[in-house]
Amino acid sequence: MLEIKSVSSSYGEAQILHEVNLTVEDGQVVGLLGRNGTGKTTLIRSIMQVKPPQVTTGSIRWNGQELCGLLPNEVAMLGIGLVPQGRRLFPSLTVQEHLEIIPRRPVSSGRQAWTVERAYELFPRLGERRGHRGNQLSGGERQMLAITRALMLNPDLMLMDEPTEGLAPLIVQHVEQAVRTLKAEGMTVLLVEQNLRSALSVVDSVYVLETGAVVYNGTASELSNDTATLHRYLGV
Numbered sequence: 001m002l003e004i005k006s007v008s009s010s011y012g013e014a015q016i017l018h019e020v021n022l023t024v025e026d027g028q029v030v031g032l033l034g035r036n037g038t039g040k041t042t043l044i045r046s047i048m049q050v051k052p053p054q055v056t057t058g059s060i061r062w063n064g065q066e067l068c069g070l071l072p073n074e075v076a077m078l079g080i081g082l083v084p085q086g087r088r089l090f091p092s093l094t095v096q097e098h099l100e101i102i103p104r105r106p107v108s109s110g111r112q113a114w115t116v117e118r119a120y121e122l123f124p125r126l127g128e129r130r131g132h133r134g135n136q137l138s139g140g141e142r143q144m145l146a147i148t149r150a151l152m153l154n155p156d157l158m159l160m161d162e163p164t165e166g167l168a169p170l171i172v173q174h175v176e177q178a179v180r181t182l183k184a185e186g187m188t189v190l191l192v193e194q195n196l197r198s199a200l201s202v203v204d205s206v207y208v209l210e211t212g213a214v215v216y217n218g219t220a221s222e223l224s225n226d227t228a229t230l231h232r233y234l235g236v
């Protein structure tokens with residue numbers, strides 16, 4: 001379980017997150033929604049201990065262990081995979097090389113280890129592109145590679161920062177299906193999304209951020225029916 005309690009984070013003097021509380025139970029897919037600039041990526045970076053920002057107060061616990069003060073690779077080795085916004089890839093490495101260079105952690109009990117072949121089963125398109133280099137991939141292929149790279153770590157929690165951003169509708173469906181497949185296998189997911197429809201099709205519950213604070217927490221169906229919140233905080 002991921003437990004975020006009273007977390008505030010700052011870039012220098014600028015405090016962006018204000019006493020954020022958020023919980024992701026094991027096996028849940030939780031959506032993190034909110035307009036541009038409300039602090040979603042800042043929260044993801046705070047969980048991963050990627051600096052900046054600096055977490056100034058509060059605690060972030062994963063399976064009871066405090067993450068604040070660890071290095072990002074130490075957080076990763078506790079079983080937290082990151083799909084960063086912007087799908088950072090190496091332009092000169094092939095798809096296969098991207099997947100092979102990821103350090104592995106021992107797979108958690110009851111789980112099936114991720115292999116390169118299993119990654120290609122999740123996204124067959126990537127298998128067809130295994131010899132292509134990072135700079136030869138389409139936006140959708142880059143996103144698929146970013147997701148599978150994070151999986152190669154054998155994580156128990158995936159932090160996904162806007163995985164459908166800028167993708168064509170068909171590719172968005174592939175990404176949504178991949179999230180459902182991961183959930184069916186017991187993966188815990190914190191999913192940042194701007195695409196409300198896409199988020200609501202895969203998440204169990206949602207948190208909405210506004211100016212760095214949680215202003216809403218409910219199930220996906222509660223949010224779907226809450227037109228006031230949708231209008232006020234998500235502009236729909």
Ligand SMILES: Nc1ncnc2c1ncn2[C@@H]1O[C@H](COP(=O)(O)OP(=O)(O)OP(=O)(O)O)[C@@H](O)[C@H]1O
Nearest residue numbers: 011014016034035036037038039040041042043052
């Ligand atoms: N490196 C940085 N230094 C200073 N301020 C930053 C930095 N990164 C982000 N911010 C500021 O923090 C605030 C929250 O940004 P953040 O990227 O977390 O929002 P977001 O909800 O993820 O938005 P988006 O959907 O646009 O990615 C914004 O006001 C942004 O300008």
